[in-house]
Amino acid sequence: MAAVLGYRELAERLREAVLEGVHPLGAKLPSENEISARFGVSRSTVRRAFALLTEEGVIASHQGARRTVLAAPREQNFGELRSFSRWARLIGEVPSSRTVGLERGTASEVEAEAEKLGLAVGDPVFRLTRVRLLSGRPVMIERTSYVERVGVLLSAVDLDRESICDALEKFGIFFEHAEHTIEAVQADAVDARLLETAAGTALLRERRRTTDPSGQPLEWSDDRYLGDAMAFTVRNSVASAPLSRSTRSIRPTRAN
Amino acid sequence: MAAVLGYRELAERLREAVLEGVHPLGAKLPSENEISARFGVSRSTVRRAFALLTEEGVIASHQGARRTVLAAPREQNFGELRSFSRWARLIGEVPSSRTVGLERGTASEVEAEAEKLGLAVGDPVFRLTRVRLLSGRPVMIERTSYVERVGVLLSAVDLDRESICDALEKFGIFFEHAEHTIEAVQADAVDARLLETAAGTALLRERRRTTDPSGQPLEWSDDRYLGDAMAFTVRNSVASAPLSRSTRSIRPTRAN
DNA sequence: CAGTGGTCTAGACCACTTG
DNA sequence: AAGTGGTCTAGACCACTGC
Known part of the structure; x- marks a missing residue:
């Protein structure tokens, strides 16, 4: 049948x-x-x-x-989580961004950058820093390191206009899996200036490692959200526990 | 076969x-x-x-x-996430707790307490406040409201010695599903005193609603972790996205 | 084009809940 | 005891990958 x-x-x-x-x-x-x-x-x-x-x-x-x-069905998909722009439009806000810097560098040991990107220390990476805004108000700082094959494509993207996520898909780059680590930190002087707030403000830090369908790392990001602007929500149960708890400061971290 | x-x-x-x-x-x-x-x-x-x-x-x-x-298998289960004691022992720390207060009260509208517990405003609840310590160092404040049928059992539990989770299982209460909302907040005067830190310190706040196997709410909790002690980790992919992003301050919240 | 994963069917037996 | 979900089998066809 x-x-x-x-x-x-x-x-x-x-x-x-x-x-x-x-x-x-x-x-x-x-x-x-x-x-x-x-x-x-x-x-x-x-x-x-x-x-x-x-x-x-x-x-x-x-x-x-x-x-x-148990609960009402929710609209949620990976794209909205991956892309600030898509998420913002979904909640009825106007997303925008201000590029602070895009530079070519080499993978370092700081924050385990090389390891997280599956590279050797010294391999080329691209580092992008942007401030993301909702309806003109700065709410997040994005500091992302991309592996070379993704980074070289960034020059073809209008960073302040297009969604990186959308743009990269046209080049056949798909963000498929991610591991997120979520912590609370205090804004340092740089964070405070970029987010137009006071140093010491509580920020929600999301460190994210994203890979393509075959598990190859694509980016390693440190996003900091204004504490009173954002929250993350997770549902789980005895049967499936995608969330786990961990202690911080496993390895010493240097300041960015 | x-x-x-x-x-x-x-x-x-x-x-x-x-x-x-x-x-x-x-x-x-x-x-x-x-x-x-x-x-x-x-x-x-x-x-x-x-x-x-x-x-x-x-x-x-x-x-x-x-x-x-894609990644190495991890030991992680719901019990370790639900129970601070179990989790602490797993990472080789000695968990302990200091009970600040346990009182009988009525469900209020503050922080949507009544709604989250599936109760009407005015229905009886039990509120427990504890400080949780790792090897003697305070790292978390737990503020939990329990529905009556769970709360009445708490008097039979040695709150500073036993794991509540373990104890309640003996009475046939099973924590099965949970929804977590994770944010960053600054420690207020009370938080600071309990955690022996300065007011304004960045805290990771986890608000959790836990239900039994049939979806009946059991507890509604506001846990605040010292920002430099804790992190949460989530894995997801295009195929399954248990994590979602949301803006805060949907409804005004009064101070506790 | 051969191999591989994705979807669907039909039927069997077991473990558990419910009245 | 009847009903319901959990597990397993065997076989079919399709969509896609990769040589």
């Missing part, structure tokens, strides 16, 4: 049903058999769709009992 | 193989058919095991190409 519906579409239908209140928070969902009959797909397809929703934190699953609705 | 191996065990075997260097970072893994033949399981079971590793960020998967090793 030909599948009328794929598991992604089925998941989308179920998400909509939750959003429309067909299945309120805490309600029990129909069984796998009911759904497979109703939509004309096999039980496996239903399970695949449910697996998606479970991963998203929308439903909870337990052997023997029907699934329950 | 009876399965010799389940998908969890197979995943564990593969994790070990990566850890032992059988499959170095960036290497291509054997195909699904090879593994299914070698371990005597069906292709579906292999795919299930690979799905686990993909979720953990250990491997990357792309149609048509063999899977590649």
Whole structure:
């Protein structure tokens, strides 16, 4: 029998049903058999769709009992997280940026830069510093080191106008995986000047290592957000824990 | 044919193989058919095991190409994230705590407490404030509101000795899902005194809403970590984005 | 074009929850 | 005891990668 519906579409239908209140928070969902009959797909397809929703934190699953609705489905995708511009537009703000500097350098040991980029100390890198603004107000400093093959493409990008993420995709560079480390730091003199705030202000620092589909490092970034402008949210459960806690200062860090 | 191996065990075997260097970072893994033949399981079971590793960020998967090793497997589970004590012991530190206060109160609108706990304003809650220490050094302030059915059990727990998480499990209370919001804030006078630091120090604030297996809220917590002591780490990819970004100050917050 | 992963089906058995 | 989700199998077809 030909599948009328794929598991992604089925998941989308179920998400909509939750959003429309067909299945309120805490309600029990129909069984796998009911759904497979109703939509004309096999039980496996239903399970695949449910697996998606479970991963998203929308439903909870337990052997023997029907699934329950945990939370409202959220719009969230990797692109919005990767790209400041895309994210800003999504929340209805006007994103802009001011380039502070773009320079060619060599990978150093500071902050484990070489290691994080999978390079030897001394290999060429490109370092870009930008201030990102929401509707004209500075909210973030981005300090990114790119590996050479990505960095050389940056000269072809209008850094203050285009989204780097969008631009690089045209050159066949895809940011696919990322590991984020999130900490709180105090603004130093440079941070304070760039963000037009006082030194000592609490900043949320996100250090991010992004790789392409095959795991090759593309960039290593140190982003600092104004503490009262940004937050990160993570959902997890016993079944999947993408979040972990760690102590800082594993290795001494020099000032930038 | 009876399965010799389940998908969890197979995943564990593969994790070990990566850890032992059988499959170095960036290497291509054997195909699904090879593994299914070698371990005597069906292709579906292999795919299930690979799905686990993909979720953990250990491997990357792309149609048509063999899977590649992305990162080393990590020990991480929900328990270590949920329980400060368990986590501390895992990293070889001695956890302890100092109870500042435990009081019975009523759910308020402050910080959306009632809403987050699924209660009406005025319903009973228990509020616990503790300072958590690593090897005698204060590193975190925990301010948690519990729903009544959990809170009443707290009087039976030696808060300064036992792990609340462990103790509540004995009463059949299981923390299963959580949503974390992570921000940077500056220590106020109270925070500073409890953490033995200066007011204005950058703190990492984690606000956490935890629910039981069926999605019923159990606790709503505001944890503040000394900025130079803690970090959170998240792995994600285009395929699964458990992390999202948001602007703060959606609703005005009163001081605690 | 051969190999590989992605999707789907149909059916079986087991472990657990619920009335 | 009936219903429900969890696991596993065997086989089919498709879409994409890489030689």
